[in-house]
Amino acid sequence: MERHLDEELEHLNQELLKMGAYAEEAIYKSVEALKSRDKAMAQGVIDGDSRIDQLELTIDEKCIDLIARYQPMAKDLRFITTGIKINAELERIADIAVDIAQRTLEIVDKPLLKPLVNIPRLATIAQKMIKMAIDSFVNGDSELARKVLLSDSEVDNLRNVIQKALVEDYMVKDSSTAPRAVQLLLIARFLERICDHTTNIAEDVVYMVRAEVVRHHPEKLK
């Protein structure tokens, strides 16, 4: 039975990695659609969300089923309950990619306000953070999770730069740009929110690993 649970947990890892990959892809495509004015790609992100919702339910059921069937103790139990929380965060992240795709559809027919540099940069950071956060969970690597947390100030800075430029260089100087500038500002905020969810995942991993350390190796706390 013990080995069987290990196999099940390995399968759970694979499912969460898949969920993470779906979320990364949704972010990439939503911002790529914005950059390249590609309506079909934006629509694809919106249509693809049901696949992610379905996988979330499957993983959630899997986690509850594993707890009920194996009654795992300590480390494994904490791994599974953390998996439940991470799964929910990834679903939220994919939802936000849908929000970005919807904003994109709203402005795609209007002239581009400016060449997009910092928004795609923010999207790339978000994708990297998701990958690191999931890897940190799968490997129980709290150091890697801490690196995700360190990215947070870079994200805040970049979002501030984007917001300041949109308000001061566009809205204030030429009020006719406001409707489009607001949409870009919201997209930057959506990306920041994705990073916040990723930070939640990393915090959950740090907490999962530390709680384990505290319970079984109190000497490591010194």
Next chain:
Amino acid sequence: MERHLDEELEHLNQELLKMGAYAEEAIYKSVEALKSRDKAMAQGVIDGDSRIDQLELTIDEKCIDLIARYQPMAKDLRFITTGIKINAELERIADIAVDIAQRTLEIVDKPLLKPLVNIPRLATIAQKMIKMAIDSFVNGDSELARKVLLSDSEVDNLRNVIQKALVEDYMVKDSSTAPRAVQLLLIARFLERICDHTTNIAEDVVYMVRAEVVRHHPEKLK
């Protein structure tokens, strides 16, 4: 042992109700501070967040401990794992109240752009939704949870009204209002996000109740 778990679950309910009350209070105070230009109140929301973070950890530990000690099956297990997710959502909601308080501190020294009507209205809806969502969990009341889900379109409409007014009546007409209008727009978005988290809670409750119905009373699905 059975009765003991019931008592523990009742205690978990009380803790989650307390968490919900804290979150509601943080939202109320963050928007009240904005309305009444009260810096101390805004700062109080920011300072009070550590209390909510601490309660989140306590509840999370409690849930894992209950699973480990009682190895609950089916209904009780699903109740506890749903509690873990709801607890996380409430902590995020309180974090967003902190975001609102921070925006408030940024604009509190500048002249009020306009009398605030719809933003406080949105905050009131958010508070009601939280209360209903937690009550629906505590009572396993999926009908009440569905009512929370129905509020979502009201929230979206109100947020659209707020955003449209800020962009069209302020930013576009007088570009010098843009920096303040953007802050109000972000606050409206933060409140919408709080409602999204509350919707997540209600969806979790519907799912919790339905999964139970499906497992034990398949005839109810017809």
